[in-house]
Amino acid sequence: MKVLVKAPAKINLSLDVLYKRPDGFHEVEMIMTTIDLADRVELTLLEENKIHILSHNRYVPDDQRNLAYQAAKLLKDRFNIEKGVEIIIEKTIPVAAGLAGGSSDAAATLRGLNKLWDLGLTMDELAEMGSEIGSDVSFCVYGGTALAKGRGEIITELPAPPTCWVILAKPFIGVSTAEVYRRLELEKMDHPNIKEMAGAIKNNDYQSVCNNVGNVLEEVTLNLHPEVAQIKDQMKRFGADAVLMSGSGPTVFGIVQHDSRMHRIYNGLRGFCDQVFAVRMLGERHTLD
Template sequence: MVELRAYAKINIGLQIVRKRDDGFHDIDTVFHRVDVYDTIKLTPAESGVTIKCDTPTIPTDDTNLCARAAKALLDATGSTKGVHILLEKRIPVGAGLGGGSSDAASVLTGLTELLHLTISPDELAQIAEKIGSDVPYFLRDGSAYAKGKGEILSYFELDLPYWIVLVYPGIHISTPWAYGRFEFNPQLPIHNLQKLLLEHKALPVRWVNSIRNDFEPIVFEAHEEIMRVKEVLYRTGADFALMSGSGSSVFGLFRDERYANECADFFSKRYPTYITQPGWNPA
């Protein structure tokens, strides 16, 4: 058996650059992992792919990204073996945290190890991209500046000296719904997010007016509760706060441990809330 932790990510900034001819959108964003994870347990089987999940609302048929990942990998390598996948969910669904994509990537790497499959990193990334635009990111550790649909990745070290308080308001946001309501504004500048993060890491107040999430106006208009979470993060001492992905999770960066813990305690009475220590990384 192989057991893996599939960590969530946050988007530190999300700029929608343009709508492509194929209907997708090009984005600029920074992916950064946080300390909340699903657990994936893989057991070899004679043939086929089966899934069991501890969350009843998660599908366990061919629509599950883990199943798609396993079948695509077995087909690509010509393996006749199978696998049973046990999925223990902790990352909220529809929260902008990439839980399903992280799970799928963990299946790709874990199944390669479990069945001793021969496949190159580039081939594995190609399979990952077909499953989801942000799945390739989770194949490697570290933070990454992502472009294109999210599959063009430049990994870099981002050691954040802040407590990250992550709040999930319990509202499921559909990414296609959010993209469908986005209206491109050519007057909005496209910043180099990696450069901004690294140059002003010690002074995140500089990020407040420069780093944005283009989905926030759309989501906040439809769900004021999510906007209020961001406002409360700032009121309770966050140096920087932003919605992750298409929502609905919102995170705040805190210099002060006491403020971070007090904020997390406040939100945890109502919402699933997670805290990541300064400098944390999955390794």
């Protein structure tokens, strides 16, 4: 028996960090939405009691470091599953890019194994388990658009954002999320207006969405990696309506509504950057088949 699951990337339209918590995590407020750039996760039932990860991407670990492995292990242990699974991950989302590729693979594994192992769990139950794996996994279980609080696991659904193109560009560098958070000086940072962004999305107000993009982590990453700032400048120069770094980076995205401008930005960046994509926002939540 085999189950195929799409694992879409996410972008942060707004990302704020409020304070460092006693447990060592940071209290965050984020507005995230899934985009039509997705990995494909194929789950095959094994009679042998093991978890086997396969990926042709050399940056994807095939052991317990892999979040999809951790998702399968969590379900196996929690529900005493005696059978195994082979997890084939076909990567399209760049690795270590601020797009939650690993978290989305884990969320897809949770949704897929719920079906493959006939567990009968609700989406809320899967999301709660996802929070034990990583901060973005709960959101990725649901997909769509949401306000995330706490470590990222307290999810409030929002409507789909206004229809537009998202152009993404990732330079050939990796960014350490832990290092970015370590260098945050929250009292000196400009904090985005999360409430305004949520209102803009609810009102389907494209211009207000553009006016309210913001990411408190951006300044740190731009200082560490000047090439990220260069990509931002190029996107603005080519005519994007709003430009922002996603997550802790290094991927930068720009949004536009018109096809012609999307093509101009996409083609302009391809001569400047290694990985460039032009996709739509998905907006809709996942469902349990």
